[in-house]
Amino acid sequence: MDARPVAIVGYDDAELLDIACVTTTLGMANGIGDLRTPYRVTVVSPGRLPVTCGPGLVLQSGQALERLTGPVDTLIVSGGLGHARAATNPLVIAHVQRLARVSRRVASVCTGASVLAAAGLLDNRRATTHWRFADALAAQYPHIEVDPDPIYIRDGNISTAAGVTSALDLALAFVQEDHGVELARLVARNLVTYLQRPGNQAQMSMFTAAPPPDHDVVRRTVDHINANLDGDVSMAALARVAGVSPRHLTRQFLTHVGQTPGRFVRHARTAAAAHLVVTTSLPLPSVAARCGFGSAETLRLAFLRRYGIPPSRYRDVHGGTERTTPRA
Template sequence: METRPVAVVGYDGAELLDIACVTTTFGMANVIGGLRRPYRIIVVSPGGLPITCGPGVVLHSAQALERLTEPLDTVIVSGGIGHAGAAANPLLVAHVRRLARLSRRVASVCTGATILAATGLLDGRRATTHWRFADALAAQYPGVTVDPDPIYIRDGEISTAAGVTSALDLALAFVEEDHGIELARLLARDLVTYLQRPGNQAQMSLFTAAPPPDHATVRGVVDHINAALDGDLSTTSLARVAGVSPRHLTRLFLTNLGQTPGRYVRDVRTAAAAHLLLTTALPLPGVAARCGLGSAETLRAAFLRRYGIAPSRYRAIHEG
């Protein structure tokens, strides 16, 4: 039987969840989909040595990284606390680069992007990694355009996923690419994942509230914004609520929230719209009106800017 060989690269200090999210998704696709060309998962490591994934967890690899020479459908590099050491290992890096040449597509999970960057495969490309390590990756590899926001990025044949469980999102996206949306949806349900998230969704959950700002004036304005999304939230109006000038309010927001009042309002309204799309049957104009975005077209523009997907498409892929 013809198969799709998928090589998952581990090493000492690789994260078990990075590996398991991938292997479980592809393995379940074989079972649920009854695939004529099933995925054949090959966990490899330098020298074929066991992969110490954490306290009390040791994973046996199926094959030595160095001995894998067959053509591959996909190669996926895991992240983990050992990623820096792996990226500094010239033999491991060379073999990952070699496997990439044998593969139709290449991916990394979490800090596995550091290893891909060390191969040079990310030079001139846009990539993501776990938000906590994004600045370090950008500083160490200036040829890579690091975007810490999306849960995964696909740039040509190379994909990079953000922290840990985003491996699940990327693997589901690969299954959708290979076998269609219906199988990907079935997998998402069987894996009991809350939703199959589009790649450009922010790493921070849409529904996880940011901690309230320490500054009392800014906190009061933020509370007002959240309570009156469909009201007048112009900077001038918000400045009146705060009892300060628009210019001073802008300075306070930049200092405490890292963005202008206008940008903050737009992001909050867009996040609220995303929540309504998933939890109500309101038509798009109704969602836009309730969140203060005015029209369906304004909602669409804000959604594309923030999440990289149209609101109608976002709702469709999460239905059922």
């Protein structure tokens, strides 16, 4: 094969970033990598109809979905507001199923996972999607293990990426898999982004999650937790800060935050530690102490649970980031 055919499935109301993150990354790899097997990327759509991508944006399709034949190196289904219609379109589903059988690698971005799910390609697999749509996907397809946290998940030859710009991380991972880490690093530098975030990194972190809710008790408690990660943030202490019983505080957190205070504390500590690991040269025991972990080993276990890799590896993956040594 003198090229790697990559087909990106678009449809009415697809998300342009889902498509462009892939096309730009692979096109950049072609341009700077002098590849013996370059990527040949085609956007396909039902009937070769133009792909609407939001107000004033229309993307020309390169080929009709139903006329595309294999073999295909990588089949990628984009997400977008039109994903639910695409997932109930018999033509789309039938041809995604057909092409998946002749593709080395199959993937979805964002809500494109609903199309793969409707095609039966995610049955009995672990998958992710945009965090806003994860519960709906899990409810509709109980045979899929939906995990809303990771940026992308690989299960066999099928990958699912989370929301929107996670397509960039997945595309960089494909470049690294196909052509090595050095080209992936070079492409990332040209794109002015990280090499790529680890697939198991949470798509919602303390820096991108929604602000504390308007509920006064919960907001006051969240502010206290974030300001005192290395202090006493036990349930009893938080209940005293909030001026309510531990049981009432738990109920309010479940209602307004979607998790218990204890779990919120664990996630906040781990996210803060991840930020320090990447942006500073602090030794891991110091990171652990600043973020309320009893030891470097406790920090390591927290990283393994949350990100799937230890903090030392997490720091290596983000190599090249300028680090500082904060004051004590």
